[in-house]
Amino acid sequence: MQQVNFEDMEFLHELGKMANKVLEQARNDVVNNQMFKIIKMQYIERIWRDRINEKQLFSVVIKEEDIVNADLKNINKNLLDEIRKFTLTSNIIYLDNKFNIINHKHLDFTDSSEAKIYYKNHSLDKYCIFFMGTNGIDIFIKGENIGEVNLFYCAQDMKKYTEKKDISQIHEVINQYQQSYLASQSEYMVFFADNSTLRQFDASLIKRNILKNKPEKYMRDHLKNYLNEKMQYTFGIESELSASKKELDIYTEVNGVFYFFEIKWLGQSIDDSGTKLTNPYGDARAREGVTQTLGYIKELLTQMDINVGAGFLVLFDARDDKQEVDYQDYKFVKPDLAKYMQLFQVIPRIELNKRHPA
Structure with a gap:
């Protein structure tokens, strides 16, 4: 078997390009999935539209497999009310394939850069992260933000800006x-x-x-x-x-x-x-x-x-x-x-x- 030379910079460069292509294809597979499109348009976008406090920043997190295998027939009818209740004290909400809230937590980020790094890294664990910002929804999948529309990813930065x-x-x-x-x-x-x-x-x-x-x-x-x-x-x-x-x-x-x-x-x-x-x-x-x-x-x-x-x-x-x-x-x-x-x-x-x- 031929040994791989990991000191060959040209080889490492090509390896990196291949890895990026694999990740890009994997992201496209998720985004182009029909169930992903349905969930985004019918549920995620509605969560963003219906929030009362337009300055409130929070994320909805769903496993990739739960999106692909979403149980739309048994979807949680009280999703919006429950999300409103949990976002009073939490800024990261986890949903299962029926849109039941299975976990929630609050993370304090020092600035938007730290928040984006966290979301990108967390999405590498096969999560789709829908960040609800002031300007729209950012989607983090497999380490990338594929819909970067927001300027602020934490309340601290937004407060500094308004001042x-x-x-x-x-x-x-x-x-x-x-x-x-x-x-x-x-x-x-x-x-x-x-x-x-x-x-x-x-x-x-x-x-x-x-x-x-x-x-x-x-x-x-x-x-x-x-x-x-x-x-x-x-x-x-x-x-x-x-x-x-x-x-x-x-x-x-x-x-x-x-x-x-x-x-x-x-x-x-x-x-x-x-x-x-x-x-x-x-x-x-x-x-x-x-x-x-x-x-x-x-x-x-x-x-x-x-x-x-x-x-x-x-x-x-x-x-x-x-x-x-x-x-x-x-x-x-x-x-x-x-x-x-x-x-x-x-x-x-x-x-x-x-x-x-x-």
């Missing part, structure tokens, strides 16, 4: 970012040069708001992570514009509408050499940010044909002496950019202060 803000609340979210999140020393010190570095220049600098070298990268990543946690959308970084090849700091898309955030900082930082400080950045830097943001709006609209909702200028103000920025009534904006002002907004300054310099 997140929409784009109309962006000013509120960034205000919370400054007032609450950046009040923590462990958070605001992300932006400032460490004291040991400052003492190499001048010990008195540790009492000032001196930023790290190229602090905009830290600001971009820090704010992006906060927005992803607090808002209903996914925020990315460094999206390249096709014509100018410049990169947007932070961006997101809301129902086909594009929003982006240009980050500028005011104050002083360690320079590129690491041996001295940069020149102070003040109002002129903020006005430069206005021009830059308007230029991005123009390019997105006219050269990339992107539906822009707004371009926001975000200022991190680390100046020791903080004054309101003089935007000169935007008279510095050139005529070719002025018409894009209607899609431009300045986010109120995010003030950075090193409260514990020692």
Whole structure:
């Protein structure tokens, strides 16, 4: 008998492909079974339609053999009432071939990924799992979700999402970012040069708001992570514009509408050499940010044909002496950019202060 070489990667790859084909065929055999179709349309879909609480998430689990050999003549006439009763305290309901409830339990999932992994693995034990979600029914068979229509697979994720803000609340979210999140020393010190570095220049600098070298990268990543946690959308970084090849700091898309955030900082930082400080950045830097943001709006609209909702200028103000920025009534904006002002907004300054310099 010829021995199998399990170190042959090509052989293992082909073996994996064969295994996937076998599983796919087995799933198709179940889904295309006439009894499966009857049960799904006449019973499972009715369970989903008739639930009173549309945010309630639960699963109905039936063995594959009980589906194929379902006893429709002696089906449980009280199925819907019994399921309603058990889902008050359980989120996984097991049925036999007559749709009697033979077991039930409640599992707490930390997130939707964990729930999906559980359902996929459980379905490998020859169970058909019908997950009743907010958007419809997901069906797990032989390790796969063959009808993925839901976003959430556990109540915890759904709760987190409903607590997140929409784009109309962006000013509120960034205000919370400054007032609450950046009040923590462990958070605001992300932006400032460490004291040991400052003492190499001048010990008195540790009492000032001196930023790290190229602090905009830290600001971009820090704010992006906060927005992803607090808002209903996914925020990315460094999206390249096709014509100018410049990169947007932070961006997101809301129902086909594009929003982006240009980050500028005011104050002083360690320079590129690491041996001295940069020149102070003040109002002129903020006005430069206005021009830059308007230029991005123009390019997105006219050269990339992107539906822009707004371009926001975000200022991190680390100046020791903080004054309101003089935007000169935007008279510095050139005529070719002025018409894009209607899609431009300045986010109120995010003030950075090193409260514990020692």
